[in-house]
Amino acid sequence: MRNNLKVARIQANLTQQQLAEKVGVTRQTISLIEKGKYNPTLKLCLEICYALNKTLDEIFWVEK
Numbered sequence: 001m002r003n004n005l006k007v008a009r010i011q012a013n014l015t016q017q018q019l020a021e022k023v024g025v026t027r028q029t030i031s032l033i034e035k036g037k038y039n040p041t042l043k044l045c046l047e048i049c050y051a052l053n054k055t056l057d058e059i060f061w062v063e064k
Contacts, residue, residue, distance in 0.1 A: 002036050002062055003033065003034070003036065003059055003060050003062070004058065004059050004060075005030075005033055005034045005048065005059055005060075006034040008052045008054050008058065008059050009030075009034075009052065011052075012051075012052045012053070014051075014052075016030040016031055016034075019048070019051060019052070022047075022051040023044065023047040023048055023051050024047070025044065033048075045059070045060055
């Protein structure tokens with residue numbers, strides 16, 4: 001799953017660890033989501049969006 005999480009996280013000036021702490025997951029989970037190797041739940045996607053002040057479309061929308 002491709003996404004814009006890494007770009008959004010860097011724009012928010014957060015490390016993977018800092019974002020992970022904000023949303024209640026491990027740094028490894030954030031890393032796997034950024035690499036497209038982990039498909040997060042909708043709840044986790046929303047928590048990430050709230051933490052980064054972005055919409056679901058901005059971070060997780062995938063063009064066909």
